[in-house]
Amino acid sequence: MTQRPLVIATVLALAGLSVAAQADPFSVGQRIAERFLQGDFDAIWSASTPEMQQAFGSTGNLAALHDDLLADFGTEDAILSERVDAQAGHDVYTRVSLWTQAPAPLELVISFDSAERIAGFLIRPQPVAAPSQFLDYETKATLRLPVDGDWFVYWGGRDIEKNYHAADAGQRFALDLVVMRDGQSHSGDTSQLESYHCWGRPILAPAEGVVVRAVDGLPDKAIGESDPANPAGNHVVVDFGNDEFGFLAHLQQNSVRVAKGDTVTAGQEIGLCGNSGNSSEPHLHFHMQTSPRLEQGEGLPAQFTNYQANGTLIGRGEPQKGETIQAAE
Numbered sequence: 001m002t003q004r005p006l007v008i009a010t011v012l013a014l015a016g017l018s019v020a021a022q023a024d025p026f027s028v029g030q031r032i033a034e035r036f037l038q039g040d041f042d043a044i045w046s047a048s049t050p051e052m053q054q055a056f057g058s059t060g061n062l063a064a065l066h067d068d069l070l071a072d073f074g075t076e077d078a079i080l081s082e083r084v085d086a087q088a089g090h091d092v093y094t095r096v097s098l099w100t101q102a103p104a105p106l107e108l109v110i111s112f113d114s115a116e117r118i119a120g121f122l123i124r125p126q127p128v129a130a131p132s133q134f135l136d137y138e139t140k141a142t143l144r145l146p147v148d149g150d151w152f153v154y155w156g157g158r159d160i161e162k163n164y165h166a167a168d169a170g171q172r173f174a175l176d177l178v179v180m181r182d183g184q185s186h187s188g189d190t191s192q193l194e195s196y197h198c199w200g201r202p203i204l205a206p207a208e209g210v211v212v213r214a215v216d217g218l219p220d221k222a223i224g225e226s227d228p229a230n231p232a233g234n235h236v237v238v239d240f241g242n243d244e245f246g247f248l249a250h251l252q253q254n255s256v257r258v259a260k261g262d263t264v265t266a267g268q269e270i271g272l273c274g275n276s277g278n279s280s281e282p283h284l285h286f287h288m289q290t291s292p293r294l295e296q297g298e299g300l301p302a303q304f305t306n307y308q309a310n311g312t313l314i315g316r317g318e319p320q321k322g323e324t325i326q327a328a329e
Helices: 025-037 041-046 050-056 059-073
Strands: 076-087 090-099 106-112 118-125 151-155 175-178 202-204 209-215 234-239 245-251 269-272 284-289 304-309 312-317 324-327
Touching (some): 041 059, 234 269
Antiparallel strands (some): 234 245, 245 284, 304 312
């Protein structure tokens, strides 16, 4: 397989759930995908945002990308799945398919805005869940949800389809949480951080432990921007004991209320929900792993106790994508 990259523009960060004003975003995504695969590069170019045109460079580069794809992987043989997610004011169409010469399924991801303009485009081998020796692990700390009130699980679960974090060994069982009202994570202007329902909501320590890292002072990024050099942004890492370390990330600038060495109790406020780091819109990222350093160690399942999921009381469980969760009284 050629070493030339097929990725044209990165469209996925951590999470997001603002809904673009599309009558049928699924059909729009299908149409764009088919035009690219059929070689209609002029149509792709004219449907792209100025930023995307800059990333493509020219219709000739689009043609070269198409030719590289065919040379490396043959032709599309069968579509395995298609879906649309919404992220930071954009609809994101994902198509997974088998190709005649590809050893594994390929994933075509297209992001487009409310005017149906292409804002992101990538082709890659379909991500797979990272292997883990902790699939049968039972959390030793007694965890409560790290939030109060109703929150929506945007990414959560053990499969790639439910949780894109599963491809990363350290974040194998991570959660991304937003607040939904009337089916959207925001109201009003999607470019304003204050429009997002979870912005500024208290983030809580999920269990008793000792703070081993507390980062504050990083700026909250504007919608459409990110900080890949500081992927967790403002964040707190808590040592729960027994080699269980909890990460609470993307906190609001200057909101962190704890410092390294502090002992925290379950339910104690540690900061506010923000949009710092590598984040597409305000949300809380939480995961547990075996090391206090972000890109070291292995991910651990986080089994929370005494919470509701879609109105059903859960004594002990792992929140799943699509659930509305709330700490039980």
